[in-house]
Amino acid sequence: MASQAPSDAHRLLWDSPAAPRRGPKPTLTLAAITRAGVALADEEGLAAVTMQRIAAGLGVTKMALYRYLPGKVELVALMTEAAMGDPPGLDTVAGGWRPKLHEWAQRLFEGFVRHPWLVDTTAGPRAIGPHELGWTEQAVAALIGTGLRGAEILDVAATLAGHAKAMAQQAAAAAVGDDTAEEGLTDAMGALIQGREDQFPALAATLDALAQEGGQDDALDFGLTRILDGVELLIAARRPADQ
Amino acid sequence: MASQAPSDAHRLLWDSPAAPRRGPKPTLTLAAITRAGVALADEEGLAAVTMQRIAAGLGVTKMALYRYLPGKVELVALMTEAAMGDPPGLDTVAGGWRPKLHEWAQRLFEGFVRHPWLVDTTAGPRAIGPHELGWTEQAVAALIGTGLRGAEILDVAATLAGHAKAMAQQAAAAAVGDDTAEEGLTDAMGALIQGREDQFPALAATLDALAQEGGQDDALDFGLTRILDGVELLIAARRPADQ
DNA sequence: ATAAACTGTGTCCGTCGGATACAGTGTACT
């Protein structure tokens, strides 16, 4: 009663390819194509990843790639799976679920920063690979035994992943937006408000305060701490007769 | 020392267009073009928004649109600004900062669900319009007077917006992924794990538990409550001598 | 040796965003 047509992307992500027996030796590899795609996306963004450019980088015609991949969708799926990498082993993180999840979210954030295009490719309806599922497995494993219900565990994982993704997206935007701007977003907002303080009074006051505080801002860690504080409250509430 | 070239998109978003004095009357309006783009994106997704299709819908040649817009980037910016709509008035929400922010995030989520493509267009380096900035203003205004520092206020707003965006993205993926699947993501994960329970034990157990719980799951509200709980803790900590 | 399977290539198609040149139209100034 489930999907019985696993689609080509699914097969490429989960099955090891059956080696053909006859015909000329392939000059390329799925792994090599995927690697070229990841490198290109890292350097010039996802929009630069075209069949032409990948093929040219591999010294091959564009259409040769279609001997290995059904189309670009599958290529992006493979690139995503490769760039996600193996999920971090959280067993070495001591201190229970909270440090584990903190570490998990930070690692996820780092991955999104290293490969900004992952933010786009890990959204929407898509084929999910073993690496991506492995990340979820790690977060869920850290929460088993906390007394949370199944839906709550998945919601915590989704909330943390969403936060990591959103913060990485914001960081990427700030890095690209202006040339050498470190805090691109607040600067951009400040420039917009200039002369319109009466229209955005709270924002103007907050940006003023921000400028005088001077302290550095780690938005990822801030939100992470808030979320985990909230989760801690829920876990405590789920154990009325505390240890 | 800031950007002195506000770009065409900036001008289109913030300035009212100067009416020309000579020449034939324009058959179109910026607002009409924008409306057509929003409608098309709502119905068939952002990818369906091409100059050709918009022009055809308006009974005009593709190139006629370029008399009103410099390019597609500006069109998307205008569509985004229009679809964001006026920020909600939170003055009518009683009960202090928390109910206000809860309402704010829910409204934002609803907007992202109504126009799923907003998730894509409100990310990355872009031109920000008055509506979008107005949303931020509302959230910041709700937090002024709580004792939070400027950076913290902005971080709270960013965290909440990120959560709303991430949950809307997930909801959109679930709606499109399968035909009539309500809980697309968990179903998809369950199908993947089928036969691989030893590789994803925690996930398998959690999905089993989820299936037996039966309760409905509101991921948006769950994460929202966690985040706001965490913010409440921080606000309480910022007021050592409590009221 | 021969047939079958497999590889990479060349060509073609429709669609995309956009540049450019051009003809028609309406207003402002002489």
Next chain:
DNA sequence: AGTACACTGTATCCGACGGACACAGTTTAT
């Protein structure tokens, strides 16, 4: 009133994109 000019919408063209298809060359199983 006449004319110059600003402004409109259109037609044509371009390069790049993803992809379909037919074809020639290469290797292996029979």
